[in-house]
Amino acid sequence: MLQNRRKHFFINKPLQIRYMLFLTVPLLIISAVxxxxxxxxxWGKVLDAFSDQQTREDLLTASRMIEYEQARHPxxxxxLSSLSLFKQTEKLSARQREVFKxxxxxxxxxxxxxxxxxxxxxxxxxxxxxxxxxxxxxRFSKAFDEMEKGNYRTRVxxxxxxxxxxxxxxxxxxxxxxxxxxxxxxVISQENDASQAVAKIREKLSNIKTSAxx
Amino acid sequence: xxxxxxxxxxxxxxxxxxxxxxxxxxxxxQEDALLLNKIEQDTLQYFIxxxxxxxxxxxxxxxxxxxxxxxxxxxxxxxxxxGGSRGWMSPELAYSRxxxxxxxxxxxTAHKEGFFYHxxxxxxxxxxWASEAxxxxxxxxxxxxxxxxxxxxxxxVEKLAYEIYARxxxxxxxxxSDFVCMGWTPEAKFLPYYWDCYSELMVLQALAIGAPHxxxxxxxxxxxxxxxxxxxxxxxVYASTGxxxxxxxxxxxxxxxxxxxxxxxxxxxxxxxxxxNRDYSLxxxxxxxxxxxxxxxxxxxxxxxxxxxxxxKPGTGTHDGTIAPYAALSSIVFTPEQSTKxxxxxxxxxxxNLYGNFGFKDAFNLDKxxxxxEYLGIDQGITLLMLENYLNEEAVWKKFMExxxxxxxxxxxxxxxxxxxxxx
Numbered sequence: 118m119l120q121n122r123r124k125h126f127f128i129n130k131p132l133q134i135r136y137m138l139f140l141t142v143p144l145l146i147i148s149a150v151x152x153x154x155x156x157x158x159x160w161g162k163v164l165d166a167f168s169d170q171q172t173r174e175d176l177l178t179a180s181r182m183i184e185y186e187q188a189r190h191p192x193x194x195x196x197l198s199s200l201s202l203f204k205q206t207e208k209l210s211a212r213q214r215e216v217f218k219x220x221x222x223x224x225x226x227x228x229x230x231x232x233x234x235x236x237x238x239x240x241x242x243x244x245x246x247x248x249x250x251x252x253x254x255x256r257f258s259k260a261f262d263e264m265e266k267g268n269y270r271t272r273v274x275x276x277x278x279x280x281x282x283x284x285x286x287x288x289x290x291x292x293x294x295x296x297x298x299x300x301x302x303x304v305i306s307q308e309n310d311a312s313q314a315v316a317k318i319r320e321k322l323s324n325i326k327t328s329a330x331x
Numbered sequence: 332x333x334x335x336x337x338x339x340x341x342x343x344x345x346x347x348x349x350x351x352x353x354x355x356x357x358x359x360x361q362e363d364a365l366l367l368n369k370i371e372q373d374t375l376q377y378f379i380x381x382x383x384x385x386x387x388x389x390x391x392x393x394x395x396x397x398x399x400x401x402x403x404x405x406x407x408x409x410x411x412x413x414g415g416s417r418g419w420m421s422p423e424l425a426y427s428r429x430x431x432x433x434x435x436x437x438x439x440t441a442h443k444e445g446f447f448y449h450x451x452x453x454x455x456x457x458x459x460w461a462s463e464a465x466x467x468x469x470x471x472x473x474x475x476x477x478x479x480x481x482x483x484x485x486x487x488v489e490k491l492a493y494e495i496y497a498r499x500x501x502x503x504x505x506x507x508s509d510f511v512c513m514g515w516t517p518e519a520k521f522l523p524y525y526w527d528c529y530s531e532l533m534v535l536q537a538l539a540i541g542a543p544h545x546x547x548x549x550x551x552x553x554x555x556x557x558x559x560x561x562x563x564x565x566x567x568v569y570a571s572t573g574x575x576x577x578x579x580x581x582x583x584x585x586x587x588x589x590x591x592x593x594x595x596x597x598x599x600x601x602x603x604x605x606x607x608n609r610d611y612s613l614x615x616x617x618x619x620x621x622x623x624x625x626x627x628x629x630x631x632x633x634x635x636x637x638x639x640x641x642x643x644k645p646g647t648g649t650h651d652g653t654i655a656p657y658a659a660l661s662s663i664v665f666t667p668e669q670s671t672k673x674x675x676x677x678x679x680x681x682x683x684n685l686y687g688n689f690g691f692k693d694a695f696n697l698d699k700x701x702x703x704x705e706y707l708g709i710d711q712g713i714t715l716l717m718l719e720n721y722l723n724e725e726a727v728w729k730k731f732m733e734x735x736x737x738x739x740x741x742x743x744x745x746x747x748x749x750x751x752x753x754x755x
Contacts, residue, residue, distance in 0.1 A: 174396025181392075182450070182460045184638035188572070188631050189513070190524050 143242050151235065158228050176219050253281035260288065269296040298325075357668040364722070366678060367671065370660070371718035374690035375414050377711040378407035379428075383453040387432025388440070390453060393689065393706040398460060399453035401440075405472030406712020408432060409583075409727065412482035413719050416726070426488065429479050433491035436472065437498075443515055445499030445545075447472060463514030463522055466504050470535035471709075473499065474584045474731070477538075481730040496736070501539035501547050509554040511539060511547065528556040530570040533581035533597065540743055541736030549743035557595065560645035563614075565607035568600050573611075573646020575630035575658040576713060578604040582664065583716035585737070586728035591747035602665035604645075608658075609669060611643030612650065619652035621697035625676035627669075628658030632694040632710065635701040652698040656691040657710040661717040690714065 256273050263271035269292060273285040302321060308314040359367065381390040383399070389407040391400035408429060415425025440456035441448050446469045449462035476492035483489055506512045510525035511532075526532040532555060539547045557568045570577035578601035581587075587598040609627040616622040629648075631640045632655035641650050659673035677685060684702040685692050693703040693710055720727050731737060741748060 171396070174394070177394065178396055178398060178460065181397075181638060182462070185449075188638060188640035 139246055143246075147235065147239060154228065154231050154235075158231070159224050179219060249278060249280050252276060253279045253285065257281070257285070257288070260292070264292070269299055357671070359667070359671045363671050363675060366675060367663075367718055367722055370674060370678075370690050371715060371722060372417075372419050373688065374711050374715045374718070375410050375419055377689040377706050377708065378403075378410040378715075379414070379420065380689065381706075381708065382407050382428070382432070385431070386435040386439070386453060386456060387428060388435060388451060388453045388456060389708055391450065391708050398450040400450060400468070400708050401447040401465065402449075402468040402471040403708025403712060404432060404436070405468075405475030406709060406715065408472070408475035408479045410712065410715055412479040413715065413723075413726070416482060417723065426483065426486075429483065429488045430491075433476060433479075433488060433495065436476070437491050437495050442469075442498075443517075444503045445469070445495075446504060446515065449514070461516065461518070463516045465514045466511050466526065467513065467531065467535055469499060470538050471580070473538055474534055477734055477736070478584065478727060478731055481734060496538070496542065497544045499542065500545040501542050502545045504539075505547055505551070509551060511535060511551070526555065528571065529558065529568050530577045531580035533587075534584055537581075537585060537737060537740040541738070541740030543736065552740075552744040557592075558645075562607040562644040563610040565603040565610070567604045567607055567645050568595055568597070569604065569645035570642075571646055572631065572640040573604075573608065573629070573642030573644055573648050574640050575605060575608050575628060575642070575655075575662060576710075578665075579658075579661045579713050579717065583661075583713055583720070584727060584731045586725065586732050589748050590741065592744075598665070601662070605662040605665045605669075607645065608643035609666075611648060612654075615650070619650075619698055621652050621654045621695065623676075625669075625672045626654055627673060628655050628660075628662075629653075630655045630658035632658070633703045633705060633707065634694060635696050635699045651696065653694050653696040653701075655694040655710065656685065657693065657714045660691065661713045663717055663721045667721065 253273075253275050256275060260271050260273045263269075272289045272292060275282055275285050298321065302318055305314050305317045305321070308317075377393070378389055381393055382388065382404070383390075386399075387404070387407070388399035389403040390397045391403055411420065411425045411428045411432075414420035415422050420428075435456055436447070440451055441458040443464040446464040446466060448458040449465040449468050450460050451457060451462075452459050473492075473496050476495055480489035480492035501511070504512050504515070506521045508525060510527040512521045513524040513526060514522045516522070526535060536547075536552055536555070540549050540552060559566060559568050561567070582598065582601055587596065587601075590596070590598075608629055612619075612622040612627045612629055613624065629641045629643045629650050631642070632638070632653065634641065634651060634653040636651075639649060639651075639653075640647075641653055641655070642648055643650070656673070656677045659670050659677075661670075663670035663674075677691060681695065681702075685695055687706070689706050689711065691714070693705050693707050695702045716727050740746075
């Protein structure tokens with residue numbers, strides 16, 4: 118267990134720091150926008166409701182209508198609404214409940230499109246970020262498939278903003294070296310003098326370490 | 332100063348009348364009579380001030396943005412007739428207001444089968460707030476119109492009032508049942524509530540049974556429930572909420588003193604209900620500061636938490652320390668002594684917070700230091716009509732009881748007119 122313990126939190130410091138920024142900055146922005154939106158949205162509506170004379174009057178009239186109904190038909194029950202999410206409203210009068218229900222409904226409606234916009238931004242951001250990783254992984258995977266099939270002419274080409282450029286360069290360098298070696302071995306194997314060819318091949322392979330060397 | 336002198340003079344003249352307060356042994360002092368007259372006159376101003384000048388439709392409350400209420404408009408019609416007859420409005424103004432309002436009701440106000448919507452736009456008469464075509468509110472506006480017609484016989488006012496009445500299809504509102512439905516909306520059609528139990532329904536029943544067109548069967552009168560319960564020795568046919576207004580609205584127009592419904596006299600019933608309501612609040616006088624011997628009146632009104640059907644026992648008895656002055660005042664024909672003392676008490680102790688240009692504001696709650704800053708049209712209306720009956724020789728009762736539809740209702744339902752109940 119102790120052997121598997123992570124010794125270095127930063128294996129690739131620049132990459133990790135970059136990713137920390139990629140994740141934290143959008144999250145911070147999203148959180149700030151959301152909180153600000155809710156704060157402004159809800160309290161703006163509350164203040165509107167109580168400062169806009171017409172709205173205030175309409176709300177009071179609406180609640181009065183309900184109260185008249187309830188006075189004439191006492192058995193009328195309140196329908197389930199978003200207000201039932203707030204336990205605090207139990208302490209309010211029917212009149213106050215109706216006023217706040219209207220405010221809440223109005224706020225919910227106005228926040229709906231903001232939510233839709235936020236979801237679109239988050240979706241786009243997620244696709245963008247994940248693509249920076251998923252794209253290179255896909256290309257590496259295809260390169261390995263080609264190598265498995267014996268095609269050493271394959272190379273990994275990444276987009277400018279993709280992650281993994283250094284790894285791709287190293288892999289491409291390794292592939293190039295292997296490709297050259299195999300190409301030379303292929304040319305030597307086609308020579309007429311078989312014993313001379315075997316000697317050349319042995320020389321070329323002498324620096325290559327494989328499981329056969331154990 | 333001149334206004335005060337006129338009020339004083341009116342009071343003196345009223346007090347000199349032989350038949351004043353003839354239905355009760357209690358006689359208010361000259362000072363009390365002046366105060367009651369002042370309250371009635373001030374209360375009338377609500378309808379003058381809060382009715383649309385072009386349409387005549389009256390606002391439900393004095394609050395800004397309040398819609399027009401059909402029931403309040405009905406009380407306004409009665410109010411203009413009273414105001415004109417008492418000299419509180421010029422005859423021209425009273426008549427023109429009546430004509431404007433009735434023309435609006437007849438020609439431009441939204442209705443279904445003659446039933447007006449509970450709340451309408453004061454400028455256009457269109458239905459608002461998804462309100463229902465209301466049977467009770469229509470009855471109250473028709474009652475006001477018919478009363479006005481009686482004050483102005485042979486005029487356009489009378490013609491329009493009867494046209495509005497004739498248009499109401501009372502039978503349709505039964506919806507095939509034995510009871511009048513409370514209302515109808517274009518969305519939900521007939522409401523699932525019916526006037527099937529004692530309440531303010533009697534004036535509605537009277538107009539529906541006595542109607543010259545589309546009446547409901549007279550048998551409907553006997554169908555509605557008359558639940559009885561006793562509280563503190565007061566046996567009452569009671570309304571479910573125990574709200575005082577339910578014992579008053581029908582009595583504003585109909586003089587039940589000489590009418591016996593089998594063994595029930597509904598005038599006496601309202602008197603007992605008023606005393607029971609007062610006793611109920613008194614039993615909580617240690618808990619609520621606002622309840623006392625002269626501070627009572629539990630009825631549907633505004634309160635610290637909005638409009639509620641406050642009431643006493645018998646009934647659900649919902650209360651929280653809120654007193655509606657209109658409730659005590661509108662019981663003046665039943666309990667003249669207690670109601671007069673209450674009026675004086677409210678006026679002398681709470682005038683600053685409770686009394687304004689249009690009489691008493693709707694309610695107050697001392698425990699929560701809450702004072703209504705509003706007047707409600709229907710509460711103003713019942714106050715005005717009850718005071719008129721009490722102060723001006725039962726003027727409303729006398730005129731309304733002479734109406735042919737009312738006589739027809741009495742005849743068809745077999746209400747006994749022979750009995751003479753006690754005077755006090």
